[in-house]
Amino acid sequence: MLRRILPDPAELALDELYAGLTLDHPRAGRPTHVAVSMVSSADGAVAVEGLSGGLGGAADLRALSRLRAANDVSLVGAGTVRDEGYVPLTGSAERRADRAARGLRPVPRLAIVTASGALEPDLAVFSDPAEPPLVLTARSADTRHLAAIEDRAEIHVVAEAELDAEVIVTTLAELSLPRVLCEGGPRLNQVMLAGGHLDELFLTLAPTLVGGPVARIIAGAQEAATDLELVSVFEHEGDLLLRYRRR
Numbered sequence: 001m002l003r004r005i006l007p008d009p010a011e012l013a014l015d016e017l018y019a020g021l022t023l024d025h026p027r028a029g030r031p032t033h034v035a036v037s038m039v040s041s042a043d044g045a046v047a048v049e050g051l052s053g054g055l056g057g058a059a060d061l062r063a064l065s066r067l068r069a070a071n072d073v074s075l076v077g078a079g080t081v082r083d084e085g086y087v088p089l090t091g092s093a094e095r096r097a098d099r100a101a102r103g104l105r106p107v108p109r110l111a112i113v114t115a116s117g118a119l120e121p122d123l124a125v126f127s128d129p130a131e132p133p134l135v136l137t138a139r140s141a142d143t144r145h146l147a148a149i150e151d152r153a154e155i156h157v158v159a160e161a162e163l164d165a166e167v168i169v170t171t172l173a174e175l176s177l178p179r180v181l182c183e184g185g186p187r188l189n190q191v192m193l194a195g196g197h198l199d200e201l202f203l204t205l206a207p208t209l210v211g212g213p214v215a216r217i218i219a220g221a222q223e224a225a226t227d228l229e230l231v232s233v234f235e236h237e238g239d240l241l242l243r244y245r246r247r
Contacts, residue, residue: 002059005233017059017234017241018066022102023179024200031173034075034180035200036189037067038217045210046186046217050083059236060204064183067202069095071108071181073134073172077188078114081125086110088128107131109177112153113163113188117141119149126152136163136171165195190220200245201228207238 002012026033039056040046048054068074068089076086089110090096096106111134112119119125125133132152138159146155158171168191172180182192192198203217228244235241 001236003235005235006230007232014059014062014236017062017236018070020102021066021070022104023067023070023072023181026173026178027199030199032169032178032180032197033199034169034182034192034197035067035071035202036182036184036192036198036217037064037202038184038189039204039206040217041206041208041210043209043211044216045212045214046184047214048208048210052084055206055208056204057206057237057239059234059239059241060206063202063204063241065091065095067181068108069099069104070179072104072179073109073111073175073177074181074183075111075113075168075172075188076183077185078112078116078119080183080185080188081112081119081123083185086123086125088125088131088133090128090131108181109134109175111136111172111177113137113168115141115159115162117143117145117149119145119153121148121152134175136168138163163191165192165197168192169195169197184217186215186217186219189218190222190224193218193226194220194222194224196224198226198246200243203242203244205240205242 002014004010024033100106113136115138117137135153135155140161159167227247231243
């Protein structure tokens with residue numbers, strides 16, 4: 001059973017979690033609306049033995065699926081693609097139909113951020129020719145890496161060296177992908193926060209302690225304190241699913 005704690009406490013079926021959700025359109029003067037989706041332990045770790053799958057349970061998986069039903073594009077760093085074994089975001093027939101009914105593309109685009117271009121062509125994320133991922137990269141990237149994936153991805157060279165938040169969101173807006181679900185990892189989340197382009201946070205807090213030197217959901221050298229407003233809280237089998245908006 002899913003418990004809604006905020007707003008309007010109620011007991012619900014798990015399938016009701018974020019049912020019918022569509023991410024907001026960008027506010028006036030903003031190119032995109034960026035929602036970050038992450039799972040962490042109670043002490044802030046984003047992985048167990050290197051993988052996020054060791055944390056959240058069934059509700060976290062349902063939340064991610066519903067968020068991928070709510071966006072125009074999922075944005076992810078190359079390291080996360082490799083570490084988490086990303087595959088094309090085709091989704092179930094039910095999710096594709098639900099997206100289409102709400103005026104969205106049946107399958108969200110997937111945009112991979114990589115300054116180096118170091119993505120192996122045999123990665124599972126390139127396995128569906130009908131859904132090639134976008135690759136946002138820099139002129140400094142290794143041309144041999146890019147040549148190896150040019151028939152598997154839609155490559156956009158958008159910066160000289162490092163990709164900052166402004167160039168990422170501007171590129172996605174120009175591609176008519178304004179509702180962005182940022183799936184991490186922590187360094188990409190830091191880029192979006194420090195650049196002032198983190199609008200919303202969906203955080204699953206797992207009832208687990210990890211310890212050690214594991215990264216937090218946002219990790220980088222630059223502090224960028226940002227006030228959030230709590231929008232909703234759900235509980236399922238000890239997992240807390242929190243939704244925040246930028247004030």
